[in-house]
Amino acid sequence: MRAYLNGNEAVATAVRLARAEVVAAYPITPQSTIVEKIAEYIADGSMAADYIRVESEHAALAACYGAAVTGTRVFTATSSQGLAYMFEMLHYVSGCRVPLVMAVTNRGLAAPWTIWADHQDAIACRDTGWIQLYVETAQEALDTCLQAYKIAAHPEVLTPVMVCLDGYVLSHTEEIVDVPDQEAVDVFLPPYRPEYAVDPARPIVFGIGAGPELYPAFKHYQHQAMLRAREIIEDVDREFAALFGRSYGGLVDPYYCDGAEVVLVLMGATAGTAREVVDDLRRRGEQVGLLRLRSFRPFPVAALRSVLAGTKVVAVLDRDCSFGYEGVLATEIKAALQGANVPGTPEVAGFTGGLGGSDIRPEDLAGIFRRCLEAVRRRDRGESPAVSGGCSENGKAEGINLWLS
């Protein structure tokens, strides 16, 4: 069935189709309409779930954690300050290997206070042990939530997943979404039956205390599971494609990257604008491409290297900033390519923009490509590079809303 849905409604629809049994969340803009929609579904009987009202996001995730360990499929959603408030529980959930799914409607962090989109909230949770998948469209938000339940609960993964969607740009913008049939989703997502569940007949301790002789082993296997998730994310995307006819490339979503001299790497809805810009530049004969990173954690090092290996300049656009250094994605892309240790490693130019809902316009992206193409021309002439990826010289800033880091 085709429906006119915004990103938040698409997420709520996915949660209904996934037959989540317990939902606990605390309202926060721009996430609120996800759980409002779910509350409506429960009230009108179209979703059989318990909705737990809680006093905070910390409590919301704690309630979800408790519900999930009894062997139920669970959902929560948050944004920005709410995600920050959950920080302690994020580690508990991932450390106990509880396969929760949470939508994060991305919004900048105060101060200054803002409700508008950027990725700082989720990026700040990079090392909490959660899988982070960033989506481009409302359709992908719906599909990725369904995929997320399957990825998280895979016996070799057992790791919670954040589905990240840009505030407003996706959460509050309608598009035509193909809503899968319940029967098909039931085939894709059978009822959740975890190996471990709280059962009074067989007492179990979740999150034992572990001394120095045991703690590292648990963390080692948690890390292994996250690395293994790279294959599982791709498998699940393929399985989804076979059933529903839509694929998102699994970990990365390359667009005209074959033979490209300059590739722009970014995450989230900005990819939609970037596709237009790439199309336009390609029509003018410029060898440019786009690489949308879908999985930020686990970080798809091999996939990135194989796509970016032949390029001359890689531009990275971060909607976040590691203050005092540069955009986080830029750092990670540099590290991934450096580790590849192949001659002709492309230069990486990190740009930070779109903070706190500031628009990333086609001309901004065209400007990034233009600057990088100029660097390629200089490099071809044997002149010294180029776009410069250093973190200290800021002399070439595009402007206050978009800067070269």
Next chain:
Amino acid sequence: MLKEDELKKGPNLYTPFLGTTTGSWRLLRPVLDRARCNNCLACWLFCPEGCFEREERAVTLNLDFCKGCGICVAECPRQALALVEEGSDDARLLER
């Protein structure tokens, strides 16, 4: 030590799992004079760590998780429990 399979699924283990004990962190140790105990079970009820076992005539004390808080000592109506400094030369550390 736990098996690899158990470690891989996270720190969630069927009870009883007592892989780590905390008794050695204790600075003060409760010592029990079983001859004075009338089995009223006040200590068994109040101990926050579940250190007391119910027995036929008098309680017994397992110190694996005892933190030396002294609650049992304060609650015992028969003065059957006393707190003694760990590592001191108090003879009761050897006796009981």
